[in-house]
Amino acid sequence: MKALLIARRELAGYLRSLSGYVIIAAILALNGLFFNAFALGRAAERSATVLSNFFYYSSGFTIVASVFISMRLLAEERQAGTLSLLYSSPVRDRDIVLGKYLAALAFLAIYLVCTIYMPLLVMVNGKVSFGHIFAGYLGLLLLGSASLAVGTFGSALARNQIMAAILTSVMLVALILCWLLARITEQPLSNIFSALSLWNQHFPPFQGGLVHLRDVAYYLLLTYVALFGATRVLEARRWR
């Protein structure tokens, strides 16, 4: 499968470049600081609340990590001229996009694995269920998956990595802010905006340890739509 071949090379690229480690290290450090200051720092709380707070902060950092991880995917290939290698090889455009996205997802998963010491700390000193941790991480992975897919789309559109990061941030912020639009619009519209919102309606259940099918479906659908868009952009690029 060509997508896996591309994913393997891309992941090796992350692991060999300094920037990959810098992204993980910086975001892990910030996440740890927030965990210490806000999730643990308050007066005595129930363990489940602390864990919920951890997932609350982590969701923000997951989105930020996704922007930085995905910005290089296709923009860098274009910048370095290696995209013509993929274009001139018998590989479908959707395999190129899928390979790139899978590598980014694997790298994000490495980041998420690195954060697991925080819920384990809560577990050692308190009482939380494995189910809660599992649900939270599933939510982070799904949120990350959707953000990475949007990032892949942004990276396909942009000429360089910085533009890719900016474009992706704009799209993700717009998706998050759908929640504000939902508050000021009338009924049918406000429901739609609320359902579209990247974070507000769909993430909090995971944070509290609940897995709803509609939230899983939302993140998977967003992932699919964004990757589909990225594929179309790659196809269109062959015209110029």
Place this chain on the structure above:
Amino acid sequence: MIQVEGLTKYYGEYAAVRDLAFTINKGEVIGFLGLNGAGKTTTLKILGCVLLPTSGRVVIDGYDAVRDPHEVRKRIGFLPDTPPLYDEMTVGEYLAYVAQLRGVHAGEARSRVLEAEEKTALREMDGALISTLSHGYRQRVGVAQALVHRPAFLILDEPTSGLDPAQIRGMRELIRSLKGTHTVLVSSHILPEISETCDRLLIISGGQLVAQGTEEELARNLGGGSIEVEVRGEKAKALAALSGIGPVSVMQEDGALLSLQVQASADQRPRVAQALVGAGLELLRLDRGTQRLESIFLNLTRSGGAKQEVAS
């Protein structure tokens, strides 16, 4: 066989390639010549299935490049104008990746890599990181990635650009060594770099084909041949002796030593020799004009440019 018919590519309003048509037979080494901006890279990108044409047809081994791009891609090796290299990989890893990307089985990839490294003299660089390679080596790796999957057709976009004279000679020898096993289309904007290597030349200007053929054919059809001679003797006598063959110009005059240029094709050399010796002059040197092809090329591309201006 590569067949190109009516190939046209517009970038917005601008036509980079217009109504291009040519045929390349199996086993040929073809030079694709044009000044910068003539449409070479665009044409090669279309042949390499990187870019889609606005109209026209490219058929490679019976497969249409627009309708069956995958079949075409399996049969071509493409070196773009900048070699598509991943800096963080070693040469061996990179070539193995490209081989698999182009459909070579994972188990067979390593032996293909060694084969490609053998052909491009990269054997000792197998473990070197691509980011540490010099420009000449990067260009070589670019050629190696184009032939690692044993394609029938190689499309090389300016493989000699930015190389020093020794490296250019090395690249020329490399391309010559590919003759027989591959059909090669190699582009350049510098004529002498490819004129000796190639069986045939295609000359493009303003997005259109202005001439094609062997060096000799081009020179003959365009009447651009010249012969240079160096003689000792009277100038008037020499000019009179050569006047029957073609227009003569004096290139250099140093006492009785004369350098002359006769506008005539190279096969007139025996007549020139006879005429000069018959007139009692000492013939010191007799040669084909060296600037001949270069000037043909420039004339062609200039007139092509003029045509384009008239058309627009």
